[in-house]
Amino acid sequence: MTTLLRRYGWPLTAVIVLLCAWWVVVMVVLPQLVMVDYSFRPNLLPREIGTEKDVWTLANYKTLWSNQIHLAIFFKTIWASCLVTFVTFVVCYPIAYYMAQVARGPKAGLFAVLLVIPYWVNEILRTFAWYILLSRGGPINEALMGLGLIAEPIDLKQGDLGVILGMVYAYILFMVFPLYTAMESLDRNQIEAARDLGASIPRIHWRVVIPHSKPGIATGCIMTFMLAAGSYAVPALLGSPGSRWFTEIIYNWFFEGGDWPQGSAYAFILLLLCLGFILLMLKLFKVRLGDIAK
Structure with a gap:
């Protein structure tokens, strides 16, 4: 706040703060509060709203624990989201390190542009490409048959393989740029000193690069x-009938079942899960929320 006041003065600072507050309250806080209120209410007919039946209840939350199919999908x-996060980190770590510590200058900029260009295309179209x-009859099956690795085409979208591949590709930028930002601030002399002292490449990364990059790793994972x-889009397009995602269940409650209170309860449970994951990452990497915000 002090920096804003010093740079823009009182009038413009007040406008900026009010716009940010309006955005947070109207676009984030209020919808969440409405969803929480919906989640504790029964699914009633319009004429029953406001009557003695319209009371708060935990029945919508109990549905998840009593429905074994939905619980298994949850x-x-x-675990599938954790797997996507881990695979994305494994893929992005060497890319971010190359951009931050090896390429440098124009090469790093060119590499970043090459990463960003595919994302100028809409996510739905990119998912359809996958x-x-x-x-x-796709290129992957054609290549595998051409190499003699398979005798006939196989459905690579069976199970969760297609969904995981599609998500890793869809969210790669959300991992690579936080890692790149964290690694770029690492003094290269520390890497050279570790190498001169006889540290192997894996040990350099484990003892020097990764500890320095903890805020970026936490941000990317979150x-x-x-x-x-x-x-929702990636599982819906690339998933098979046996690989449903929890968001698809939420969508069905809202738009196919017409049960908004039940859908709100499921959505709120998913929100709590994401908040729990944030706290876990903060504790695991021993970083503060302020470090993540940077």
């Missing part, structure tokens, strides 16, 4: 996990 979504790649757990 836990599957958790649908074509993974289909029985963003990737939350996007994966809350994704």
Whole structure:
């Protein structure tokens, strides 16, 4: 606040603060409060709203624990989102390190542009591209048959493989840029000193690069996990009937079942899961929320 006052003065600072407050309250806080209120109410007919039946209840939350299919999908979504986060980190770590400590200058900028260009295309179209790649008549099957690795086309979208691949690709930028930002501030002399002292490459990364990059790793993991757990388009397009995502169940409650209170309860449970994951990352990497915000 002091920096804003010093840079812009009272009038413009007040406008900026009011606009930010309006955005947070109207676009974030109020919708969440309405969702929480809905989640504790029964699904009533319009004429029953406001009557003695319209009271708060935990029945919507109990539904998840009594429905074994939905509960299994919920836990599957958790571990699959964790897997997406881990695979995305493994893929993005060397890319971010190359951009931050090896490429430098114009090469790093060119590499960043090459990463960003595919994301100028709408996410739905990019997901459809993966649908074509993974289909029985797609390029991947054609290549595998051409190499003699398979005798006939296989459906690569069976199970969660297609969903996980699609999500890793869809959210790669949300991991690579926080890692890049954290690694770029690392003094290269520390890496050179560790190498001169006889540290191997894995040990340099484990003892020097990763500890320095903890805020970036935490930020990337939080963003990737939350996007994966809350994704609807990728599972809907790339998932098979046996690989449903929890967001698809929420969608069905809202728009197919017409049960908004039940859908709100499921959505609030998913929100609590994401908040829990944030706290876990903060504790695991021993960083503060302020470090994440940077």
